[in-house]
Amino acid sequence: MLEITGEILIPAAKFAEIKKTISSILEFKKALDKSLPEKISQLMEIILGGSLILNASDIHLEPGEEKTKIRLRIDGILQDITTIDKQTYEALLSRIKLLSGLKLNISDRPQDGRFSVNIDALAIEIRTSTLPAERGETAVLRILNPKNIISMEALGLRKDLLAMFEKEIKKPNGMIIVTGPTGSGKTTTLYAFLKKVQNPGIKIITIEDPIEYHLESISQTQVQPKKGYDFANGLKSIVRQDPDVILVGEIRDLETANTALQAALTGHLVFSTLHTNDAAGTIARLTNLGANPLDVGPAVNLVVAQRLVRQICQKCGKLVSPTKLELKKIKNALKGLPENIKAPKIGSNLKIAQAGGCKYCNFTGYQGRVGIFEGFLIDDEAERFIIKKPSIADLKYFAVKHGMVTMEQDAFIKVVEGITTISEVERVMGE
16 A cells, blocks of 8 residues: 655645636646746645646646646646746656655656645645656656545436436445446546445445545555455455445456455445446456356346546537537437436427637636446346346347436437537547
8 A cells, every 4th residue: 555655735825825826727827937936845836736726637747858748637638737847847756756755766667656735624645656758757646636526416417317326325235336447437436326325334345446535434445466465355355344335446357256246145235346338348347257147147236337528618618509410419319218218308499518718617618527327227137138148239239228328328418408518428439
């Protein structure tokens, strides 16, 4: 487990001062350029403070021939901020390494560490990664802000999906798997589930790689493969700790899959993640790992697949009539929605969102992100079908036939509701 070896204290008054100065990327750039003659500690304060204000998830420091580029990932998209000279970057990198407990004299191999930023009693963890590159060491700082832990209601779920999820997480046993690529919001969804089920009468234990956010009254452990504590071994130990709810950060191998399935079959509620493209692919992935279909069907209660799309900026976004091509895409996507899903009206007066650009959204046209989901509920009929070891295509056909709304359909419902745009949906999911 990576220990937090250092901390930066940004006084509340100083943070308030930074907040007054920075409300956009343009202002952040000006503040950074203005601070460059100052001490490295002050430069760090502005970089970290400004990144938190702009709700960035990562800070990228990328050295070039003469200058080092500073970029922020905001709403999943990297954006250039400014450049600093080589000497300033070397001093800044040394400061980051000292805080993170990394070795200053090592630049020819990757290093990982952590430190914390404390602002007005709020502790924010920063995960540091350095990597040797052609023009010097690159560094990425991942910001783990506990304010990003949200409720299930804030995930962006349709009413029917929210009701389904709430029902499934109240069950005393079984497995709920959240799937999607890296950066699709799986951890956020799992923590939202944990927040919902948490109460003084149950014991919750997690095994993660790494622990991203610390939750009160929950036992959280982190894998340490070098010491023989991986997901499979850790999960076996966790089951002996008399838990009611278990969170397994990721199922990567057959041993972990089998242990998790057995835990779900023997009275535990298990949350976990897998890397697959959609909900149907999750079942096939488990059986491809070698899990017995006779266990998969009865153990898995629900599979959730998700992505994140950017929301239209409320300040500059506007509603416009769709083009003929856009209208065709919307109608094709929403064709065949289940009868129990209230389909949005698609008439001649339909208006959809169009991205603009202003200082509040850093001239991107978008601000914030929302999830798009599909939920495959494993009932008795699905169990019987899974035993036959069907293909992913057959599983998806079965799920849709039995009422599953696909991610694409969920995304286009949000387009019709004016939450996001077709171009954003296609950026995330492809055309």
